[in-house]
Amino acid sequence: MAQLPFGMHRSTFSLFLSAIVVLSLVFYHIHQLRVEIGMVHYRIFASLRDLETKAVVADQYLEQRVADNLRRVQNSQLEREKEIIQNKALAAAEQKIMEKIRELAGSFDNKKRNSELNALAFVKDYVHNFITNEIPIDVKKWFTLVSKQAHQICTLNYEDPVLIKYIREQLLIQPSAKQAPSQPKKGNYSDEITELLGILKNKTNGTFVEIGNHFNRSLILETDFSWSGMLIEKDPDNVKDLLDKNRKSWIAPTCISRKATPELVILVEFF
Numbered sequence: 001m002a003q004l005p006f007g008m009h010r011s012t013f014s015l016f017l018s019a020i021v022v023l024s025l026v027f028y029h030i031h032q033l034r035v036e037i038g039m040v041h042y043r044i045f046a047s048l049r050d051l052e053t054k055a056v057v058a059d060q061y062l063e064q065r066v067a068d069n070l071r072r073v074q075n076s077q078l079e080r081e082k083e084i085i086q087n088k089a090l091a092a093a094e095q096k097i098m099e100k101i102r103e104l105a106g107s108f109d110n111k112k113r114n115s116e117l118n119a120l121a122f123v124k125d126y127v128h129n130f131i132t133n134e135i136p137i138d139v140k141k142w143f144t145l146v147s148k149q150a151h152q153i154c155t156l157n158y159e160d161p162v163l164i165k166y167i168r169e170q171l172l173i174q175p176s177a178k179q180a181p182s183q184p185k186k187g188n189y190s191d192e193i194t195e196l197l198g199i200l201k202n203k204t205n206g207t208f209v210e211i212g213n214h215f216n217r218s219l220i221l222e223t224d225f226s227w228s229g230m231l232i233e234k235d236p237d238n239v240k241d242l243l244d245k246n247r248k249s250w251i252a253p254t255c256i257s258r259k260a261t262p263e264l265v266i267l268v269e270f271f
Contacts, residue, residue, distance in 0.1 A: 089264070135236045136236055136237060136240045138240050138243060139236050139239045139240050139243070139253065140236075142171065142173065142239070142253040143236050143253060153166060153262050154261060154262050154263060154264060155261070156261060156262065157260060157261055158257075158260050158261065158262075163262065167252075171252060171253065171254065172250055172251070172252055173239075173243070173250065173251035173252075173253065174250065175228065175247065175248045175249055175250060175251075176243075176246035176247060176248055177246075178248065180246040181246060182219070182222065182223045182245060182246050182247070182248065192217060193217060193220050196217065197220075197225075202225065203225065204225045204226050204227075205225075205226050205227065206221065206225070206227045206229075207227065207228060207229045208221060208227055208228075208229035208230075208249075209229055209230045209232065210229065210230070210231050210232065211232045211256060212232070212233065212234075213231050213232075213233040213238055213241075213242055214235070214238055216241075216242075216245065218231070218249070219245065219247070222247065222248050222249065227249075228248055228249050229249045229250070230249060230250050230251075230252060231247060231249050231250065231251045231252070232252045232254065232255070232256065233251065233252070233253060234253070234254055234255035236253070239251060239253045
């Protein structure tokens with residue numbers, strides 16, 4: 001039998017080559033399998049990341065839905081509490097009026113009694129309309145109190161820091177910007193304004209407190225004489241009018257209490 005160099009037989013050499021080829025194929029398939037396993041791991045990892053991202057988005061969506069639902073529930077509760085306050089105020093006012101009617105029924109002669117009864121009936125209707133009418137949206141936030149908040153405020157002394165903070169942060173309306181044009185601008189002086197200016201001797205840069213601002217008598221002091229001050233007005237429509245006029249003074253959308261503590265009252269105007 002022929003021999004190859006180094007003394008190796010041909011058949012042995014063939015077996016050796018075959019073994020090398022087989023091992024090469026085995027290593028190749030092992031490498032391919034590792035590559036495929038790596039791709040599977042990558043796809044699994046990518047799928048997990050995608051699921052994690054979707055889970056985060058789903059959590060955020062659920063949190064937003066919960067917050068929206070909670071906000072709707074709170075708004076609904078505020079509306080119900082406001083309605084309860086209105087109903088209680090209306091019932092209390094009607095009760096006092098009916099008590100007065102019964103008192104008058106036994107105290108006056110027929111003619112005077114009928115006149116008083118008609119007046120009280122008008123007051124009763126006006127109170128009902130005032131309480132149930134919609135407050136202008138521009139000033140609604142300053143005239144809306146929930147029952148719990150109203151009760152807490154009415155128990156505070158006028159020097160209480162909590163009350164002072166409430167007035168400063170939630171009640172007072174800041175003056176309009178100086179560059180905002182006042183409406184109306186400088187104009188005609190009524191007899192009352194002329195008399196007032198005579199008393200003040202046309203003083204400039206003064207400070208005033210005006211209680212009740214239906215006629216805006218202090219507006220001339222702002223526009224023509226550079227005054228500023230405090231406008232105390234309890235009627236929502238008049239407060240809106242003050243804002244529309246761009247008044248340069250602080251506005252307190254409330255009334256003056258007769259006591260050392262705040263109080264809730266029903267206000268009736270006959271004009």
